Amino acid sequence: MQLNTRIVLVGTTHPGNIGSAARAMKTMGLHDLVLVSPRHPPDDEARARASGADDVLAGARIVDSLDEAIADCELVVGASARTRRLGAEPVGPREAVNQVMALPDGARAALLFGRERTGLTNEELDRCHRLLHIPANPDYSSLNIAAAVQVMCYELRMAAIDGALPETGGRNQPYATAGELEQLYDHFEQVLLEIGFLDPNNPRQLMRRIRRFFARATPDRNEVNIFRGILSAVEGRGSAPRRRRDRE
Amino acid sequence: MQLNTRIVLVGTTHPGNIGSAARAMKTMGLHDLVLVSPRHPPDDEARARASGADDVLAGARIVDSLDEAIADCELVVGASARTRRLGAEPVGPREAVNQVMALPDGARAALLFGRERTGLTNEELDRCHRLLHIPANPDYSSLNIAAAVQVMCYELRMAAIDGALPETGGRNQPYATAGELEQLYDHFEQVLLEIGFLDPNNPRQLMRRIRRFFARATPDRNEVNIFRGILSAVEGRGSAPRRRRDRE
Known part of the structure; x- marks a missing residue:
């Protein structure tokens, strides 16, 4: 299912952004949030921003390494504003969601969002099956983390409620984690x-x-x-x- | 064009939300922001949240009445969590954007977003050609205003670039025969x-x-x-x- 998709925030600097991301997730029916080495753990500011999504925030797992956050995930998609000559295949939001939907039953995808200023490192992007590129204004592509999370959770929900969308794959083997x-x-x-x-x-x-x-x-x-x-x-x-x- | 769509924030209480909305707009290439009777005019908090979109914020028109904000618009779409027995036709985000795209050249649409707690009044909704319903989690449908603006501006941008940009791609090596x-x-x-x-x-x-x-x-x-x-x-x-x- 698309709504079991994990949102992974890597090295987030501002706890307020974590709270806003939790709220963005819950509005679209997602709940699995993992924080990799946040600069500060969720605090009052985070809880204020989470608003009624404080349960998602309280349930967030905090881990030390990206590998720990994604070890059990079959599809790992990392948001990146940059394109890399040798990176994973870049996909837009809808293609990313299509690929999440094509996962076999019980498989889980993770969407990774990096640090506010610097995003994900190359080593972190190497862990990704796909690079997510949200097609923003080239003159100002500075989506806030919570805004990017909102857009992707919205797309996942739109796909989830559009029950008519055909499964692409037809693959019935469990994907490797x-x-x-x-x-x-x-x-x-x-x-x-x-x-x-x-x-x-x-x-x-x-x-x-x-x-x-x-x-x-x-x-x-x-x-x-x-x-x-x-x-x-x-x-x-x-x-x-x-x-x-x-x-x- | 979709990106000339006007974003109208009606009676916004928190200036920070106005700043975040300006940022959400600019990331997706929109710039026409009108504020109807905001509780407070944009302040330092608003400018901080607008980040690099301070030009959109500075260019925002502040007006006293909704009618003034939308007088020159051919299509007015009001966001509403409620459905009304006698309201305008409810549409989802993509249908709303389709209708914006179907406007003749030079025509302009306005998307209206209401107060943080109470939304748009019935009188304001009566001004709308369509009611926009973003399909959120029924158990927690509380999208922040800026988040709702982000989702809609994203949809407008996706429609604007549709056809111009391949969703996947990015591979520049010739495929093997x-x-x-x-x-x-x-x-x-x-x-x-x-x-x-x-x-x-x-x-x-x-x-x-x-x-x-x-x-x-x-x-x-x-x-x-x-x-x-x-x-x-x-x-x-x-x-x-x-x-x-x-x-x-």
């Missing part, structure tokens, strides 16, 4: 180092390109297992088929 | 056989799954080259880094 993908990337990197394809002294953008490719495909768990199996077979090459079978 | 993908799959299969991961006597659906995965990602030529390079490195493993470099 962000945590499972991180394990795949780690394994991939280790094998690429081992076979000498990745030069640790000159990594160029290889791992970022591989991330982008896999993120675009939003692999299911079975596919991740296939790649993990292939990587294990490459590692174990020459040793024995036994080892491979252990991994299967 | 079907022929290049076939070569990749052949190479992949050969390596999977070589490392013993693919059993020719029991191939199951492995290659089909790999095809489906790659097809879903619609790889570009560069990505195909990376995977071909990795496959060559696996084949050449133990022989020499020289060979890998040849393939790159």
Whole structure:
């Protein structure tokens, strides 16, 4: 369901913005809020801005790392005003929501919103399957965080109540979670180092390109297992088929 | 044009909300703001909230009556959480924007937003051609004024750029051709056989799954080259880094 989408605020500076974001969420029927290392925890200003959405604010989880916030999410979409040469695929708000709707039952998406001044770091954007670009006025694209959250929660609600919208995918395997993908990337990197394809002294953008490719495909768990199996077979090459079978 | 749409705030109590509304407007490319009898004129709080949209705030007209605010407008749409038995036709955000877009050239629409607590009066709603209903959470429909303005200005902008901007996109590498993908799959299969991961006597659906995965990602030529390079490195493993470099 679209309304179980998690809103993740990363490194927010002003607690008032957290409160306003909670209010924006609840007006559209969302409730799952995670705060990654906020500068200050929610305070009176945050609660005042949350208004009647203080339950969403009170229920917000505060975590230390982005990985912790998204580990169980199958689709991670990061808001970014910038486009990056090697980033994940950029999508507009409606395309992002379509992709949330195409998730299998029980899967969960996370929408990430970065710091007020600087947004999400490149390392944080590397965790994203998609980059969200809200098409703002090029001469003044400075959406307040709560305004961006409002727009996206509104789009999610519009999609949720437009029950007629067809499921695009037809994919019935559970998607891999962000945590499972991180394990795949780690394994991939280790094998690429081992076979000498990745030069640790000159990594160029290889791992970022591989991330982008896999993120675009939003692999299911079975596919991740296939790649993990292939990587294990490459590692174990020459040793024995036994080892491979252990991994299967 | 949709972006010449006027935003009319009627009887606003908190100047901060006026500033936030100005910011919401400018982020989406709107600039025509009219304030009908605000409780307080825009002040420092309003300017702080307007942030870089202080020009929109400074350009706002302040008038004494709603009639004065909308006299030159061909379509007047009033936001209202209530429905009225005898009111104007209720429309959702997208239908409202469609009707704005259907106006003849040079015509102007006004979107009206009422007081924080009490909204628009019945007399004010009687001035409207349409009643705008933003489909919020029935258990908590309390959109802040600036949030409602943000949602509507966003919808106007989306309509304005519709057709001009691809929703997805951003990929500038040429996609791999079907022929290049076939070569990749052949190479992949050969390596999977070589490392013993693919059993020719029991191939199951492995290659089909790999095809489906790659097809879903619609790889570009560069990505195909990376995977071909990795496959060559696996084949050449133990022989020499020289060979890998040849393939790159």
